[in-house]
Amino acid sequence: MGTSTRWKGPNGDQWSSAARRLARWREDSRNADQRLEEIAADHLHALYETLRADQSAFGLYDTACAAGERLAGVLGSLAAEGAESADALVARLLSEVGGDGGTLADAAVRRGVAAAVRDVRDKHPELDDAMDAGTARGGFAWDILCDLYQVFFADIVGEFLRSVVAEHVKLTVPVLIATDPEGRIADWVAEKVVDLVPNPCEESAEATDLEQAVDTAQSVVGDVQDPSAALPKIAELLVPRAVGKVLGLITEEITGEEGAAA
Numbered sequence: 283m284g285t286s287t288r289w290k291g292p293n294g295d296q297w298s299s300a301a302r303r304l305a306r307w308r309e310d311s312r313n314a315d316q317r318l319e320e321i322a323a324d325h326l327h328a329l330y331e332t333l334r335a336d337q338s339a340f341g342l343y344d345t346a347c348a349a350g351e352r353l354a355g356v357l358g359s360l361a362a363e364g365a366e367s368a369d370a371l372v373a374r375l376l377s378e379v380g381g382d383g384g385t386l387a388d389a390a391v392r393r394g395v396a397a398a399v400r401d402v403r404d405k406h407p408e409l410d411d412a413m414d415a416g417t418a419r420g421g422f423a424w425d426i427l428c429d430l431y432q433v434f435f436a437d438i439v440g441e442f443l444r445s446v447v448a449e450h451v452k453l454t455v456p457v458l459i460a461t462d463p464e465g466r467i468a469d470w471v472a473e474k475v476v477d478l479v480p481n482p483c484e485e486s487a488e489a490t491d492l493e494q495a496v497d498t499a500q501s502v503v504g505d506v507q508d509p510s511a512a513l514p515k516i517a518e519l520l521v522p523r524a525v526g527k528v529l530g531l532i533t534e535e536i537t538g539e540e541g542a543a544a
Contacts, residue, residue: 292340292446296331300324301450304463322467325443326474330530337531345387346438346525349394352379353434354518357427357482358511364418368410372399390442397437397472402430424513428483431517433472435479435524440472478527482517 303321308314332339356378365371372395380392403409406426412418447464526532 292328292332294328294332296324296328297446300328304447304450307463318463318466319470321463322443322470322474325446325467326439326471326530329439329443329446333529333531340387340442341385342387342390342438342442343525343529343531345381345383345385345391346435346529347521349379349381349391349438350435350521350524351518352381353431354514354521357431357517358514360422360427361424361513362421364421365413366416366419367413368399368403371413372396375399386445387442390438390445393441393444394434394437397441397468398430398434401433401437401472402426405429405433424483428481428513428517431524432479432481433476435528436472436476437468439475439528440468440470443471444468475528479524480520480527482513482520485520486513486516 300321303317303324307317307321311317333343337343353375356375365374375395375398376392380395381388406429409418409422409426412422444464444467447467451464523532
């Protein structure tokens with residue numbers, strides 16, 4: 283994947299078309315919000331088509347999979363230990379999940395960490411209350427951790443496309459920087475794909491019976507008394523599926539037809 287952070291930009295007709303639409307976009311124009319969503323969709327589809335043609339493009343698939351496996355490995359300790367503040371949680375995840383690579387995909391992972399913590403706090407305001415009260419040091423609830431897992435993969439995609447859009451803005455229409463289209467596009471993309479990510483808690487609950495989930499963990503960590511001990515391993519096993527879905531490589535649940543383009 284290399285270590286250079288220099289951006290040479292994606293190329294191809296779909297990327298160029300998305301960039302041209304962005305260059306023409308104005309915040310004060312009619313239907314500006316709808317048009318920006320369409321531009322976000324253009325960028326997402328361009329990314330999908332690029333990765334379907336070459337799964338190794340940008341190193342994004344491998345980088346996201348590696349980061350997801352690291353996150354799965356951290357979930358068990360977060361369930362046991364928690365964090366004393368949002369900043370401490372971000373710092374820990376950056377250290378243990380963010381990696382130290384220098385590519386744009388690596389940078390998207392690290393920004394995805396911060397975005398995922400922000401998003402899970404928005405979804406679970408009780409998380410801030412628990413950290414403020416110091417009770418989160420005893421561990422985070424699994425429903426929170428499973429939501430963190432989901433939004434993390436979605437935010438990686440959003441943050442990667444934020445870099446693409448920001449570069450388009452800088453190169454073609456720097457006046458748009460004040461309107462933050464890249465941030466709004468990243469948020470739209472993350473919201474669009476987050477439901478594609480399998481939730482480890484739901485996967486465990488939907489198993490044929492609870493023993494099936496426990497058996498998954500037992501095969502790796504030995505005798506398990508608490509069924510939730512299976513969740514980190516389930517989360518790890520789900521990583522390729524999660525990444526494949528958010529990157530458009532597994533498409534049957536995007537359109538309802540297996541193998542159809544998103």
